[in-house]
Amino acid sequence: AFVEDFTPIPLEDTNLFKPIRVGDCMLRNRIVMPPLTRMRAHYPGNIPNRFWARKYYDQRSKSPGTMIITEGAFISPQAGGYDNAPGVWSSEQMTEWKSIFKKVHENGSYIWPQLWALGRAAYPEVLKRDGLRFDSASDGIYMDTEMESKAKNCKNLQHGLTKVEIKQYIKDYIHAAKNCMSSGADGIELHAANGYLINQFIDPISNKRKDEYGGSIENRARFILEIVDDLVQEVGSEHVGIRFSPYGTFGTMSGGENPTIMAQYCYIIGKLEERAQKGKRLAYIHLVEPRVTNPFLTEGQGAYSEGSNDFIYSIWKGNIIRAGNFALHPEIVEELVKDERTLIAYGRYFISNPDLVTRVAKGLPLNRYERDKFYVMSEEGYTDYPTYTEALSLGWS
Numbered sequence: 001a002f003v004e005d006f007t008p009i010p011l012e013d014t015n016l017f018k019p020i021r022v023g024d025c026m027l028r029n030r031i032v033m034p035p036l037t038r039m040r041a042h043y044p045g046n047i048p049n050r051f052w053a054r055k056y057y058d059q060r061s062k063s064p065g066t067m068i069i070t071e072g073a074f075i076s077p078q079a080g081g082y083d084n085a086p087g088v089w090s091s092e093q094m095t096e097w098k099s100i101f102k103k104v105h106e107n108g109s110y111i112w113p114q115l116w117a118l119g120r121a122a123y124p125e126v127l128k129r130d131g132l133r134f135d136s137a138s139d140g141i142y143m144d145t146e147m148e149s150k151a152k153n154c155k156n157l158q159h160g161l162t163k164v165e166i167k168q169y170i171k172d173y174i175h176a177a178k179n180c181m182s183s184g185a186d187g188i189e190l191h192a193a194n195g196y197l198i199n200q201f202i203d204p205i206s207n208k209r210k211d212e213y214g215g216s217i218e219n220r221a222r223f224i225l226e227i228v229d230d231l232v233q234e235v236g237s238e239h240v241g242i243r244f245s246p247y248g249t250f251g252t253m254s255g256g257e258n259p260t261i262m263a264q265y266c267y268i269i270g271k272l273e274e275r276a277q278k279g280k281r282l283a284y285i286h287l288v289e290p291r292v293t294n295p296f297l298t299e300g301q302g303a304y305s306e307g308s309n310d311f312i313y314s315i316w317k318g319n320i321i322r323a324g325n326f327a328l329h330p331e332i333v334e335e336l337v338k339d340e341r342t343l344i345a346y347g348r349y350f351i352s353n354p355d356l357v358t359r360v361a362k363g364l365p366l367n368r369y370e371r372d373k374f375y376v377m378s379e380e381g382y383t384d385y386p387t388y389t390e391a392l393s394l395g396w397s
């Protein structure tokens with residue numbers, strides 16, 4: 001069925017359909033498919049789904065010159081902790097990713113894997129089963145009481161990383177990025193959002209460290225900036241993007257209620273712009289909008305209305321991807337893309353509309369999504385959403 005009480009607006013005559021260069025990619029539109037976890041990877045091995053994943057990414061990359069960021073992919077077993085999310089550390093995983101990347105390129109589109117490390121959002125019992133630690137920035141500051149009791153029951157207490165372990169994570173990010181680039185990816189996105197490991201170092205709510213990785217704005221930025229510097233050294237700044245959710249509360253992050261949290265993001269983004277002005281400009285900075293503080297909430301719920309990401313434009317002078325319930329707000333998109341370096345990510349409605357690019361261009365009705373099929377091991381709710389013409393022939397209205 002189509003989304004009701006929603007008036008689409010054709011955006012094909014706006015900047016949204018003006019070409020833009022991101023890294024080495026000549027995009028023909030500024031619509032981006034953002035990282036969308038779908039929990040369909042094979043266990044064991046965290047291998048992208050051999051039967052469905054290539055079809056899923058093929059369907060969503062048909063409009064040539066479109067940028068796709070993959071679902072989050074673990075950089076190593078220690079960075080994981082969800083059995084049905086994929087990784088990018090092993091040759092079996094990269095075999096599947098190579099066929100996905102090849103298909104997206106055949107469609108004339110581009111694909112950027114998102115490098116993911118869970119930290120305290122992982123399932124401690126899953127890590128325990130595999131002889132792995134339950135990591136975060138600090139000991140014992142659990143995401144919630146449920147996670148705390150799970151960690152205690154399985155005797156895998158949350159562990160604040162040592163400096164040696166921090167260096168190992170940085171090596172794992174490099175290994176993962178090299179795997180992706182040598183497998184044909186167009187670049188990689190560093191996941192620093194949504195309450196996962198890097199976010200756990202950035203946010204004072206989860207980082208109570210007493211060493212040089214905690215205790216001040218500069219120190220909490222150290223981990224992400226060390227990863228960025230080593231990644232840029234290894235794969236080139238034009239092949240690195242980064243995602244932040246400054247207002248996010250998902251994973252028990254501070255969000256906008258903490259009056260000093262924007263100072264933290266100003267500092268990090270300022271240091272990225274300093275690097276950019278010395279010739280190491282990242283391909284883009286990707287931001288989750290305050291309209292979405294928790295991706296599990298339905299559109300309109302949980303928005304933080306007291307702030308915006310606009311301040312970032314006065315610091316960062318490169319490309320900015322903005323994500324957060326834009327499909328239902330074409331009038332806002334029309335305004336935002338008047339800025340020449342803005343791209344718009346459409347998440348949940350790219351799940352349910354394989355031909356989203358065409359629908360946004362023409363102002364066509366959108367397929368509703370089925371949230372209860374977002375994270376299940378089924379082809380239903382993954383590759384079976386119809387294009388607009390297919391929907392009409394199915395009698396959808």
Ligand SMILES: COC(=O)/C=C(\C#N)c1ccc(F)cc1
Pocket residue numbers: 035036037039071072073114116191193194250295375
């Ligand atoms: C991959 O990047 C993410 O931020 C992933 C999630 C979020 N938010 C996510 C979504 C659904 C799940 F079941 C687990 C994580």
